[in-house]
Amino acid sequence: AQTRGPLVIDAGQSQLALSPYVDYLHDVDGDADLDAARVWQQEGRFQPLPSASAAFGFQPGAFWFHARLVNLHPGEPRWLLVQEYALSDRVDVYMRREDGTVQHQRGGDHAPFKVRSIRYRHPNFALDLPPGDAVDLYVRVQSQSSMQVPLSLYTPTAFTEMSRDAQLAIGLYYGILLALFFYNLVLWLTLRDPSYFWYLFHITAFGLVLFTLNGLGFEYLWPSSAWLADKAVPLSICLALIGMQQFARTFLELPQRWPRGNWVSLGLITFFALLGLASLELPYRVSTPIASRAVLVGVLWIAVASIVVLRRGYRPARLFLLAWAMFLLGTTMFTLVAFGVLPKTFYTEYGVQIGSALEMLLLSVALGYRYAALRNENERIVREAKLHLEQKVMQRTGELRSALGQLENAHARLRESSQRDGLTGLHNRTHFRERLLEILERGDRPVSLLMIDLDHFKSINDRHGHLVGDDCLRWAARTIGQTLRPHEALLARFGGEEFVAALPGMGVHDAARVGESLRQALHAQPCTSGPHTVRISASIGVHQLPTGHGDDGDDAIDQALQRADEALYAAKAGGRDCVRMAGALA
Ligand SMILES: Nc1nc2c(ncn2[C@@H]2O[C@H](COP(=O)(O)OP(=O)(O)OP(=O)(O)O)[C@@H](O)[C@H]2O)c(=O)[nH]1
Numbered sequence: 001a002q003t004r005g006p007l008v009i010d011a012g013q014s015q016l017a018l019s020p021y022v023d024y025l026h027d028v029d030g031d032a033d034l035d036a037a038r039v040w041q042q043e044g045r046f047q048p049l050p051s052a053s054a055a056f057g058f059q060p061g062a063f064w065f066h067a068r069l070v071n072l073h074p075g076e077p078r079w080l081l082v083q084e085y086a087l088s089d090r091v092d093v094y095m096r097r098e099d100g101t102v103q104h105q106r107g108g109d110h111a112p113f114k115v116r117s118i119r120y121r122h123p124n125f126a127l128d129l130p131p132g133d134a135v136d137l138y139v140r141v142q143s144q145s146s147m148q149v150p151l152s153l154y155t156p157t158a159f160t161e162m163s164r165d166a167q168l169a170i171g172l173y174y175g176i177l178l179a180l181f182f183y184n185l186v187l188w189l190t191l192r193d194p195s196y197f198w199y200l201f202h203i204t205a206f207g208l209v210l211f212t213l214n215g216l217g218f219e220y221l222w223p224s225s226a227w228l229a230d231k232a233v234p235l236s237i238c239l240a241l242i243g244m245q246q247f248a249r250t251f252l253e254l255p256q257r258w259p260r261g262n263w264v265s266l267g268l269i270t271f272f273a274l275l276g277l278a279s280l281e282l283p284y285r286v287s288t289p290i291a292s293r294a295v296l297v298g299v300l301w302i303a304v305a306s307i308v309v310l311r312r313g314y315r316p317a318r319l320f321l322l323a324w325a326m327f328l329l330g331t332t333m334f335t336l337v338a339f340g341v342l343p344k345t346f347y348t349e350y351g352v353q354i355g356s357a358l359e360m361l362l363l364s365v366a367l368g369y370r371y372a373a374l375r376n377e378n379e380r381i382v383r384e385a386k387l388h389l390e391q392k393v394m395q396r397t398g399e400l401r402s403a404l405g406q407l408e409n410a411h412a413r414l415r416e417s418s419q420r421d422g423l424t425g426l427h428n429r430t431h432f433r434e435r436l437l438e439i440l441e442r443g444d445r446p447v448s449l450l451m452i453d454l455d456h457f458k459s460i461n462d463r464h465g466h467l468v469g470d471d472c473l474r475w476a477a478r479t480i481g482q483t484l485r486p487h488e489a490l491l492a493r494f495g496g497e498e499f500v501a502a503l504p505g506m507g508v509h510d511a512a513r514v515g516e517s518l519r520q521a522l523h524a525q526p527c528t529s530g531p532h533t534v535r536i537s538a539s540i541g542v543h544q545l546p547t548g549h550g551d552d553g554d555d556a557i558d559q560a561l562q563r564a565d566e567a568l569y570a571a572k573a574g575g576r577d578c579v580r581m582a583g584a585l586a
Pocket residue numbers: 423453454455456457458459461465466467468469470473495496497572576
């Protein structure tokens with residue numbers, strides 16, 4: 001290889017990428033000093049850069065870069081050399097002038113941030129380039145991180161303009177991240193859905209990854225810690241990996257929807273946690289490539305889990321998948337740049353930022369969508385439970401109604417039986433009085449009473465026994481009932497072998513006629529009970545209640561019964577088997 005011609009800076013130039021003018025040499029052992037490097041350079045052992053991006057991947061030892069500069073720009077004696085990659089550990093810049101003097105400046109994240117010429121996230125070095133002088137520029141870079149050495153020269157004005165645009169782009173990115181962070185923090189605090197917590201965790205850890213990669217972590221968070229500068233990348237990547245797997249598990253509801261996939265996720269989380277711990281001890285060049293590859297594995301696994309859960313009918317997984325596809329695209333580009341596969345352009349360099357900003361936005365939307373889906377599901381459950389409850393209440397009400405009906409029937413039967421005489425089935429005396437009172441209270445018609453007493457009943461009992469006597473009582477009750485039926489009579493067993501009947505709308509004479517037909521009906525045929533045939537007769541007293549008894553219906557009834565009884569006794573006295581009217585006594 002041969003040494004290139006010098007880079008001549010002409011008037012009118014303000015910004016130059018050095019790579020076309022730079023030769024390099026890989027000092028694998030990393031122990032050569034400037035003098036040794038100069039000798040190699042003069043021996044022609046330096047080579048042109050393989051690509052414009054000067055990215056070599058993870059490499060041992062040190063890399064030497066050389067360019068010869070001649071500044072012919074009359075108005076710009078001061079230039080700024082910027083190493084546009086934040087993670088290089090040690091950057092040594094040597095300016096060797098024609099007179100043999102050498103100026104040395106340090107940079108990289110193993111030197112304290114404050115040694116930088118300008119407070120800026122990338123290593124930078126102020127160069128005095130007096131117009132017309134030729135200068136040999138040697139840059140030695142040694143780093144555990146990926147060997148990327150894109151060197152540029154800027155005039156102070158050009159640098160200000162460039163850095164302003166870059167800072168605005170970065171500011172926008174972290175602005176989006178912060179807005180999403182606080183928005184979802186509020187949602188998490190209100191909703192207490194663990195998905196939101198893991199989203200916050202993921203976005204914070206991922207924000208830290210990019211903060212570190214952009215060089216802002218070193219500038220703002222650990223400006224003098226070489227140790228943290230080395231560990232922050234693998235550590236923050238592991239945290240982000242844990243966050244995104246946990247987020248995916250809760251968002252996709254893997255424990256319920258895909259238990260086996262859940263175990264794989266838990267396995268990955270354990271691995272990332274162990275890797276994070278190990279990265280505290282392992283050299284950067286070992287832990288970081290594993291962590292960077294693990295990002296691809298983690299995201300691909302999330303894509304697989306999303307597809308499985310989506311195919312099982314979980315619709316919120318669709319947006320989730322799209323979000324991670326964005327992230328995957330951006331991260332793939334960034335990783336390919338880190339390994340020197342893709343050239344460094346705006347889109348590849350900021351691919352992670354663009355992809356992840358889209359991803360986090362979409363994830364936030366997906367969280368909202370999921371929340372809405374959950375709420376709808378809850379509402380459906382509540383609706384169904386209400387319907388079920390209503391049906392149950394209706395069923396129970398029906399059962400209660402039918403039980404009440406049965407109770408009412410039983411009650412009516414009980415009331416009925418309390419109004420009836422057990423032997424004959426006729427109404428009893430109490431009920432007779434109540435009903436008669438009702439009839440009298442209407443007071444619009446005359447009412448007559450028949451007091452009916454079976455004759456010589458004691459001798460029937462004595463002769464045939466009580467059971468035959470009972471049969472005779474039932475028979476007499478039936479016969480009396482049948483005879484009185486056409487007259488709407490109110491009939492009751494008054495006691496023993498005595499019956500009473502009220503005949504509404506009937507005067508005493510008509511009642512006496514009815515009494516007579518009754519007497520004859522009892523006579524018409526005997527009562528038969530088993531082998532026994534018993535002739536039965538009755539004595540009947542008749543009385544018509546006086547109308548207009550006023551409020552004292554009870555007394556009127558007592559008196560009337562008394563009078564009917566007297567008539568009955570008159571019938572008994574008159575030889576039995578006959579009808580007597582009370583009026584006739586008077
Ligand atoms: N088998 C039976 N006998 C009854 C029942 N209730 C009352 N007796 C009887 O009826 C008879 C009534 O007798 P008494 O009051 O002396 O009257 P009687 O024998 O009918 O004579 P007179 O009324 O004067 O014609 C008594 O022997 C009672 O035991 C009953 O439910 N069943």
